[in-house]
Amino acid sequence: xxxxxxxxxxxxxxxxxxxxxxxxxxxxxxxxxxxxxxxxxxxxxxxxxxxxxxxxxxxxxxxxxxxxxxxxxxxxxxxxxxxxxxxxxxxxxxxxxxxxxxxxxxxxxxxxxxxx
Amino acid sequence: xxxxxxxxxxxxxxxxxxxxxxxxxxxxxxxxxxxxxxxxxxxxxxxxxxxxxxxxxxxxxxxxxxxxxxxxxxxxxxxxxxxxxxxxxxxxxxxxxxxxxxxxxxxxxx
Numbered sequence: 001x002x003x004x005x006x007x008x009x010x011x012x013x014x015x016x017x018x019x020x021x022x023x024x025x026x027x028x029x030x031x032x033x034x035x036x037x038x039x040x041x042x043x044x045x046x047x048x049x050x051x052x053x054x055x056x057x058x059x060x061x062x063x064x065x066x067x068x069x070x071x072x073x074x075x076x077x078x079x080x081x082x083x084x085x086x087x088x089x090x091x092x093x094x095x096x097x098x099x100x101x102x103x104x105x106x107x108x109x110x111x112x113x114x115x116x
Numbered sequence: 117x118x119x120x121x122x123x124x125x126x127x128x129x130x131x132x133x134x135x136x137x138x139x140x141x142x143x144x145x146x147x148x149x150x151x152x153x154x155x156x157x158x159x160x161x162x163x164x165x166x167x168x169x170x171x172x173x174x175x176x177x178x179x180x181x182x183x184x185x186x187x188x189x190x191x192x193x194x195x196x197x198x199x200x201x202x203x204x205x206x207x208x209x210x211x212x213x214x215x216x217x218x219x220x221x222x223x224x225x226x
Binding site for chain 2: 034
């Protein structure tokens with residue numbers, strides 16, 4: 001149990017375009033979903049926390065107008081990178097939890113975004 | 117602000133050695149601590165989750181301990197194998213978020 005999927009696994013887009021990444025909890029209801037970013041040879045950095053039906057809470061330094069997060073249902077959250085630039089190229093990983101922040105998080109397989 | 121540090125940053129050992137990976141955190145008020153494995157270009161694989169009321173967890177050749185008072189966790193890998201080569205991440209659960217450590221890149225050579 002506790003499976004989280006992400007789609008797509010890899011995406012290449014041109015600079016200035018937008019790209020949407022989906023995160024789904026397949027066998028449980030995710031009260032809270034998290035989005036992380038990982039640059040090469042670095043650890044995961046939390047970008048934002050989203051609760052179903054509420055606005056996402058963004059970490060300091062993360063532009064909320066650039067990284068749009070929607071958590072419309074208890075099984076789906078989306079991250080849209082708007083007006084992507086090459087520096088947005090990264091590995092994006094989502095996680096889902098059926099409770100608050102200190103509940104165990106289940107991680108998706110990640111999405112590799114390359115902006116050309 | 118919680119900070120999680122892992123030592124060593126990289127480790128290269130011959131097959132068969134017993135290994136100790138260290139994780140330290142600055143704020144002892146954590147709920148749980150979790151160890152993950154990440155292969156190059158891949159997502160995270162959960163290895164062990166230690167709840168705050170526990171002191172250790174074991175799975176196969178892996179044993180993780182937690183000492184909240186000293187702000188430390190240790191991952192012990194027995195009889196290492198080339199297939200254990202990966203990056204190992206520890207992560208501390210706070211009230212509202214999970215903070216990841218800096219990672220240890222492990223290479224086990226035959």
